[in-house]
Amino acid sequence: MSAPVIQLRDLAKTYQTGGVSVAAVRGVTLDIRRGDFVAVMGASGSGKSTLMNTLGCLDQPTRGNYLLNGVGVAGLDRRQLAELRNRQLGFVFQSFNLLARTSALENVELPMLYAMPVISRRERRQRAIAALARVGLAERHDHFPSQLSGGQQQRVAIARALVNRPELVLADEPTGNLDSRTSIEIMGLFQELNASGMTLVMVTHELDVAAYCQRIIVMRDGEILRDTRNENPRSAAAEIRALDQAERRASHN
Amino acid sequence: MFTTLQVLLLQSWQTFFIALRALRRNKLRSGLTALGIIIGVAAVVAMVAVGNGAQASITKQVAALGENLLTVFAGSKRSGGVSSGLGSASTITLADVEAILREVPDVIAVSPEISSSAQAIANGRNWSTSIVGESPEYLRIRDWKLAAGSMFTEREVRSAAKVAVIGSKTALELFGPLNPVGQSVRVKNIPFVITGLLETKGAGMAGQNQDDRLIIPYTTAMKRITGDRYLRSVNLQIRQADRMEIAQAQITSLLRQRHRLVAGQSDDFNIFNQKDIADTVSAVTGTVKLLLGAISSLSLVVGGIGIMNIMLVSVTERTREIGIRMAVGAQPSAIQLQFLIEAVTLSLLGGLIGVALGVGISVFVGKAGTFQPVVSAESILLAFGVSFVIGVFFGFYPARKAAALDPIDALRYE
Numbered sequence: 001m002s003a004p005v006i007q008l009r010d011l012a013k014t015y016q017t018g019g020v021s022v023a024a025v026r027g028v029t030l031d032i033r034r035g036d037f038v039a040v041m042g043a044s045g046s047g048k049s050t051l052m053n054t055l056g057c058l059d060q061p062t063r064g065n066y067l068l069n070g071v072g073v074a075g076l077d078r079r080q081l082a083e084l085r086n087r088q089l090g091f092v093f094q095s096f097n098l099l100a101r102t103s104a105l106e107n108v109e110l111p112m113l114y115a116m117p118v119i120s121r122r123e124r125r126q127r128a129i130a131a132l133a134r135v136g137l138a139e140r141h142d143h144f145p146s147q148l149s150g151g152q153q154q155r156v157a158i159a160r161a162l163v164n165r166p167e168l169v170l171a172d173e174p175t176g177n178l179d180s181r182t183s184i185e186i187m188g189l190f191q192e193l194n195a196s197g198m199t200l201v202m203v204t205h206e207l208d209v210a211a212y213c214q215r216i217i218v219m220r221d222g223e224i225l226r227d228t229r230n231e232n233p234r235s236a237a238a239e240i241r242a243l244d245q246a247e248r249r250a251s252h253n
Numbered sequence: 254m255f256t257t258l259q260v261l262l263l264q265s266w267q268t269f270f271i272a273l274r275a276l277r278r279n280k281l282r283s284g285l286t287a288l289g290i291i292i293g294v295a296a297v298v299a300m301v302a303v304g305n306g307a308q309a310s311i312t313k314q315v316a317a318l319g320e321n322l323l324t325v326f327a328g329s330k331r332s333g334g335v336s337s338g339l340g341s342a343s344t345i346t347l348a349d350v351e352a353i354l355r356e357v358p359d360v361i362a363v364s365p366e367i368s369s370s371a372q373a374i375a376n377g378r379n380w381s382t383s384i385v386g387e388s389p390e391y392l393r394i395r396d397w398k399l400a401a402g403s404m405f406t407e408r409e410v411r412s413a414a415k416v417a418v419i420g421s422k423t424a425l426e427l428f429g430p431l432n433p434v435g436q437s438v439r440v441k442n443i444p445f446v447i448t449g450l451l452e453t454k455g456a457g458m459a460g461q462n463q464d465d466r467l468i469i470p471y472t473t474a475m476k477r478i479t480g481d482r483y484l485r486s487v488n489l490q491i492r493q494a495d496r497m498e499i500a501q502a503q504i505t506s507l508l509r510q511r512h513r514l515v516a517g518q519s520d521d522f523n524i525f526n527q528k529d530i531a532d533t534v535s536a537v538t539g540t541v542k543l544l545l546g547a548i549s550s551l552s553l554v555v556g557g558i559g560i561m562n563i564m565l566v567s568v569t570e571r572t573r574e575i576g577i578r579m580a581v582g583a584q585p586s587a588i589q590l591q592f593l594i595e596a597v598t599l600s601l602l603g604g605l606i607g608v609a610l611g612v613g614i615s616v617f618v619g620k621a622g623t624f625q626p627v628v629s630a631e632s633i634l635l636a637f638g639v640s641f642v643i644g645v646f647f648g649f650y651p652a653r654k655a656a657a658l659d660p661i662d663a664l665r666y667e
Binding site for chain 1: 267271274278573574576577578579580581582583584585586587660661664
């Protein structure tokens, strides 16, 4: 078996706010293997967001080691972190974070604009179209975010996260702004991606949503409280099928 | 494989389109921001054009005095502390003129001048005009042409003939639309035959109307009009522009010697050098031009500050966008380039429209005014260059601010 995508060794992050130091993460050791689907849970202030920011190379730990795909992240500068994010990571946010007044296709092309070496215009277009097709939005290329539903916007964001073929997709409360059916659909999409080999780490505070994942990590006070395998994950695809059937029955009667 | 430079160029090119799109999204704001630069550049281009035009117009007037012209004026007469002005003293005689011709080889043409004012009567009308005595060479010295007829001759000068050439203004007043050549005009009861009509010359350097005059042989003027053996002035043409100084010095020492002036005694004559006047005028107009340019450049700086202000607002407003771009892997340098290019595009766009506006204003001034503004390629290039530099200069700080944002904070920004 290949090396884990993520290896954390005694990782800690302390913030200095107004002369007071706040230890958001205090010594986390963790391995995430390729192809895993992990939920990170915890109350607010448990340190899960800080952990995600660090995993996402948006922030540097104050102590410990972080190996992303075998490469040490600690000590890299802003430029190198940006390059790592561009090549190895994809982000999905609670509030979608799409560029307004920018078409779905152009939003998906965004990470490729910053890729090194440069990706040709034509290849960018082709890859963006393919990514949108993969998330089921083949017909919505020219729509602006404001013309799309929340679920569709999140699909665009997922397509954007996938388009540079990352090692790891990080999702921060991806269903937080969505209704329950759309949430199931998005989780279904994640499960599909995971089934095709993509490694996913998702922050959520809802146990319902975490139940779709294969592994659930619970954090409290900056430390890992529990780290369990979910032997029986929910299947989004089956649930959607059941919902559709129920709907059809309802309309028949 | 791509070299680093190619990658940089390609990225700049892509970033340019990102920037252009951002500007298009905020058309009104972009337009208003560029307006500062538009006005500044238009002002610079128009003002420099007006300055150039004014300079060309004045230079033309100076040149119209005649090429390589030296004028020796008799000194001013003083009586009881009252100075009567140049040419009023009785110091220069025809003998002086002959001496100058003999001793100063660079003098190629000479015209002794006597000037007086008198009533001219002809065609049943009368008109007060300048009666100016000159030699036939006067027209050549002043680079003046005849519209009709011919100049009086050297023989007519020697015989003090009663002939005259008439200025266009005087001709109009006395004869209206009639051709004055061959007509008779009476001055102080002496009938003169008009042999030629002068072309219109326009106002002189002092604003006097040069076309209101009657030019007669200087001998005739001395004998019959002033009854005087002294000259008001002598117009001299010098062989070459670079001999003007030498000729002027030679004439000065010659006249001092002839007038028996000892060292320490001031000259009893004054020499006007057309080149000196031209130099002075061009120095003055140059200064005015510089001043106009400097004042209008100030508005460019104000425009630049406007750009900086809007870019700072834009960076704050688009903090989240910056966060998103950073999250998906934009290098800080790419963010900086994006905002820098936005600022430069704004200012260059303003420069482009400003040049068009400035040229338009210049054309308008040319149509409305008395002289033609000259739009120079240099001022257009300069305005462009300056607006580029302003874009870079005033865009740099906001762009750096954008690039220095922390991605986490930027993503969280509401």
